[in-house]
Every structure is written in structure tokens, then in C-alpha cells.
Amino acid sequence: MKTPSVENWLQVRPEGLYVVPADLYIDPQRPVERAVVTHGHADHARPGQERVLATAETLAIMRHRMGAEGAPRAPQALRYGEALEIDGVRLRLAPAGHVLGSAQVVLEHGGCRVVVSGDYKRRRDPTCAPFEVVPCDVFITEATFGLPVFQHPADRDEMAKLLHSLQVFPESAHVVGCYALGKCQRLIMMLREAGWDGPIWLHGAQIGLCDLYRAHGVALGELRPATVADRESLRGGIVLAPPSAIQDRWARRLPDPVVCMASGWMQVRQRAKQRGVQLPLIVSDHADWPELQRTVIETGCAQLWVTHGQEEPLVHWARGQGIDARALYLLGLGEEEEAA
Ligand SMILES: [Zn+2]
Numbered sequence: 001m002k003t004p005s006v007e008n009w010l011q012v013r014p015e016g017l018y019v020v021p022a023d024l025y026i027d028p029q030r031p032v033e034r035a036v037v038t039h040g041h042a043d044h045a046r047p048g049q050e051r052v053l054a055t056a057e058t059l060a061i062m063r064h065r066m067g068a069e070g071a072p073r074a075p076q077a078l079r080y081g082e083a084l085e086i087d088g089v090r091l092r093l094a095p096a097g098h099v100l101g102s103a104q105v106v107l108e109h110g111g112c113r114v115v116v117s118g119d120y121k122r123r124r125d126p127t128c129a130p131f132e133v134v135p136c137d138v139f140i141t142e143a144t145f146g147l148p149v150f151q152h153p154a155d156r157d158e159m160a161k162l163l164h165s166l167q168v169f170p171e172s173a174h175v176v177g178c179y180a181l182g183k184c185q186r187l188i189m190m191l192r193e194a195g196w197d198g199p200i201w202l203h204g205a206q207i208g209l210c211d212l213y214r215a216h217g218v219a220l221g222e223l224r225p226a227t228v229a230d231r232e233s234l235r236g237g238i239v240l241a242p243p244s245a246i247q248d249r250w251a252r253r254l255p256d257p258v259v260c261m262a263s264g265w266m267q268v269r270q271r272a273k274q275r276g277v278q279l280p281l282i283v284s285d286h287a288d289w290p291e292l293q294r295t296v297i298e299t300g301c302a303q304l305w306v307t308h309g310q311e312e313p314l315v316h317w318a319r320g321q322g323i324d325a326r327a328l329y330l331l332g333l334g335e336e337e338e339a340a
């Protein structure tokens with residue numbers, strides 16, 4: 001089957017992916033006139049944009065992180081599935097299952113459908129809408145964990161590890177390094193589902209986005225600020241902190257801290273060691289290798305473009321499946337959260 005020539009209307013520019021007829025960029029790395037933003041992580045949502053199309057949740061996250069100064073000057077909220085027509089390009093957003101408000105961008109023009117995944121995962125995540133497979137001609141995917149060695153274990157097993165350690169070291173505070181947007185709230189929900197109904201302590205940097213999630217209907221249970229807490233009350237507790245804080249003075253003032261970190265990268269032993277992590281928890285908000293493959297197949301795409309991460313192995317694999325695949329090497333993506 002021949003794919004209608006998408007290069008005529010979708011281009012890679014220094015600012016990012018550019019939709020020519022609609023004059024808009026997807027996740028632009030610099031300020032532009034018109035943008036679609038897939039989700040609120042800092043490597044996808046850059047400050048200083050004029051007009052921005054995104055989900056209401058992503059717009060709220062951008063406002064929270066950027067303040068009035070950096071937030072989009074003319075935000076326009078789109079619900080999942082709500083379609084817009086912009087200069088002959090039909091556009092809608094579909095859930096990406098990555099963090100609250102995260103979206104894939106579905107574009108239709110000249111008889112061709114393109115789906116831009118943004119970041120995504122296929123695992124269950126009670127803090128956001130699940131990934132939706134959208135059949136398309138061209139699938140533009142991330143590949144953060146695009147190597148066969150990356151096969152994330154079951155989330156439940158990782159939570160069981162943490163709860164077990166809490167039993168073995170009841171006098172210790174378990175400090176878990178996790179990114180403030182997405183991973184933190186997902187961990188809280190996973191702990192709740194695993195039966196941890198006591199308070200969960202938060203580093204000051206985690207509080208604002210937890211409040212934002214709650215305001216969007218994600219019930220996180222009892223959360224308490226760790227910074228002002230009496231040291232002894234943290235014994236036997238779980239403290240969630242930014243990855244940068246788990247090794248500094250802040251964490252050392254916790255009672256007999258056990259240093260944990262929740263990230264897809266914790267599968268790489270060396271990385272856990274470097275960070276001084278005693279209990280690595282492999283919890284990822286990105287698709288692992290089998291999930292990337294499954295997703296590509298399920299979209300039924302004839303063309304695969306890989307934006308960021310481990311591009312080459314996925315491109316190589318896709319070509320073996322008869323898919324016309326290429327790496328885009330988009331700059332700037334993959335610099336926050338689970339970046340290398
Ligand atoms: Zn992301």
C-alpha cells in the first residue's frame with residue numbers, strides 16, 4: 001500500500017515537528033506562534049508560547065509550572081476526541097496514558113492519518129486516561145526504552161518490594177526519589193491499591209502537583225509535608241522526594257533513611273549504584289520494548305517515525321516487519337523525567 005506523501009505537509013524543523021498547512025508545531029522547543037502540546041513534562045512543554053492547543057489538564061500543569069509569565073498567552077483546551085479543523089488539517093487528541101492530561105495528536109490531511117504519540121505507556125495508571133490505539137498511516141513514536149533489554153516488571157511486584165522493606169526496617173524512613181509530575185502521584189495510587197492507607201510524606205517540591213491532581217479528581221489519600229515534620233514521626237514512613245533530593249542533606253536528616261528510587265532506568269544496575277540507591281524500584285511511565293513493538297503493530301502503520309530515545313533498534317526492528325521506518329532525532333526531547 002502506498003502512503004500518501006506526508007512529507008509535503010509534515011516537516012521536521014529546528015523548533016520541532018511542523019504541520020505546514022496549519023502553521024503549527026507539536027511540542028516546539030522554542031516559542032512559536034501556534035503549538036500543540038502533548039503533555040506537561042518540561043521537555044515537551046516549553047514556556048513562552050503564543051497559542052497553545054492541549055488538554056485542560058496539560059494547560060493547568062503548564063500554568064502551575066511556568067507561572068503567568070511563561071504560560072501560553074492564548075490557551076485553548078481540547079477534550080479527548082474533540083475534533084478541530086485548522087486550514088484543511090483535521091486535528092484531535094487521544095489519551096496517551098503517560099501522565100495526567102497526556103495526549104497523542106491525531107492529524108488528518110490529504111487522505112492520510114498521522115498519529116504523534118508524545119510520551120506514552122500501555123500499563124494501567126489510575127492517575128490518567130489509558131492509552132488509546134489509533135489506527136494510522138504514519139505513527140510517530142517515542143522510544144525512550146527502545147532496547148530489547150528493557151522489559152519492565154509488573155508494577156505490583158515493585159510495590160511489594162517497597163512494602164516488604166518497610167516491614168524489615170520498621171525504624172527507617174523510606175525515601176523514594178520520583179519525578180514530581182506523574183510518577184509521584186502514580187506511586188501514591190499504587191501504594192494505596194497495595195493497601196498502604198497511612199499518611200504519605202512529601203518533599204516540598206512534590207506538593208503543588210499533588211494538589212493539582214487532586215483538583216482534577218485523583219484521590220491521593222492523606223499526604224503530609226515532610227519538611228516541617230517532627231523527625232521521629234517519619235520512622236516507618238514513606239517519603240516521596242525529587243530524585244535530586246534523595247542523596248543530599250535533606251534526605252540525610254530523615255531517621256535511618258533507606259534510599260529508594262522509582263524509574264524505568266532502575267533496571268540498569270549501574271545507574272542505581274551511581275545514585276546511591278539501596279532499593280531500586282522499576283516503575284516507568286514509558287512503554288518498554290515489547291509495548292513499543294505491540295503499539296506499532298496495533299496502529300497498523302505503513303510508516304514509522306521515531307522521535308527520541310533509542311531510535312535505531314526500533315527502526316531496525318520495524319523495517320524487518322516491512323514498515324518504512326526512520327529516526328527523526330528530534331532535539332531537546334527526553335531531557336526531563338526519565339531522560340538518560
Ligand atoms: Zn513525558
Ligand SMILES: [Zn+2]
Binds near residue numbers: 041119333334
Ligand atoms: Zn519526553
